Amino acid sequence: MALLPAPGPQPTALANNSPWRRHRIWYPPMIPAAEIKRLQRLRDDERFRRDQGVFIVEGDKAVREFVDFGRFTGDLYVRPDWAGWSRDASERERAYTYHETSLIEMARITHLPSPSAILAVLARPTPAAFEPAQLGVGLTLALDTVQDPGNVGTIIRIADWYGCERLLFGDGCADPYSQKVVNASKGSLARAEIHRVDLPAVLAAAGVPVLGCDLEGADVHTFAAPAAAVVVVGNEGRGLSPAVQSCITQRITIPAFGRAESLNAAVAAAIVCDNLRRLAPPH
Numbered sequence: 001m002a003l004l005p006a007p008g009p010q011p012t013a014l015a016n017n018s019p020w021r022r023h024r025i026w027y028p029p030m031i032p033a034a035e036i037k038r039l040q041r042l043r044d045d046e047r048f049r050r051d052q053g054v055f056i057v058e059g060d061k062a063v064r065e066f067v068d069f070g071r072f073t074g075d076l077y078v079r080p081d082w083a084g085w086s087r088d089a090s091e092r093e094r095a096y097t098y099h100e101t102s103l104i105e106m107a108r109i110t111h112l113p114s115p116s117a118i119l120a121v122l123a124r125p126t127p128a129a130f131e132p133a134q135l136g137v138g139l140t141l142a143l144d145t146v147q148d149p150g151n152v153g154t155i156i157r158i159a160d161w162y163g164c165e166r167l168l169f170g171d172g173c174a175d176p177y178s179q180k181v182v183n184a185s186k187g188s189l190a191r192a193e194i195h196r197v198d199l200p201a202v203l204a205a206a207g208v209p210v211l212g213c214d215l216e217g218a219d220v221h222t223f224a225a226p227a228a229a230v231v232v233v234g235n236e237g238r239g240l241s242p243a244v245q246s247c248i249t250q251r252i253t254i255p256a257f258g259r260a261e262s263l264n265a266a267v268a269a270a271i272v273c274d275n276l277r278r279l280a281p282p283h
Helices: 033-044 046-052 060-069 103-109 132-136 149-161 179-185 199-204 265-279
Strands: 054-058 074-078 096-100 118-123 139-143 166-169 194-196 210-219 229-233 250-253
Touching: 033 046, 033 054, 033 103, 033 118, 046 054, 054 060, 054 179, 060 118, 074 103, 139 149, 139 199, 139 265, 149 166, 149 179, 149 265, 166 199, 199 229, 210 265, 229 265
Parallel strands: 074 096, 139 166, 139 229, 166 194, 210 229, 210 250
Antiparallel strands: 054 118, 074 118
């Protein structure tokens, strides 16, 4: 593994006719041209990222979440002025290969409006084994054909905030490692335990209350919250699928005080989780 080297030559002033004059400073090339093209393809082509078994995280805070959690490996592309690196890498940091990257190169590979100081290309984790018996411990969030990546990323963040032990993704859900989901999760994806499952089959064997978010049901503000349960969030437009509805043991609803037709899936998940945590019996 290559630790990040000491910063290279100091930037020099650009010649007046330089195509990079607008950047005011120049860093010598640090990454081979073929690698730049590969990174650009990873940035632009979601299918290529899946085929390569990787996903991209960008920005100091988000990348740190993944590095600090300790279950990921991959490559870190860092600018020489990034304050986060040191020669004495921690044990967790040794799982990564560092590539010193110039400002111009970072601008060519970033997916953000302004290039950050660090970009990570990380290996997708191997899915952990799952058994329905695991649902007997704690709160589980289940997604039934939730397709919007912004909602999925936000729900992952909500699950992290409320200490949900796991997330179940049924058929038709957005890929949890797609770029929009990664960005929306704000680093919470690093800690998320996600299982892709046959959702109706898993819910049928759950052995704990299966709570379906619905426009009609028990008021979540006064619901007798169980210590362990599965909360199912349905599709943004169609709600819960018929196969999943047949597995619901209790419908719960968020009472409306105005005239909006419905709530965003992620907002509904947050309100339900908040009330279940507040009303659940102490451990």
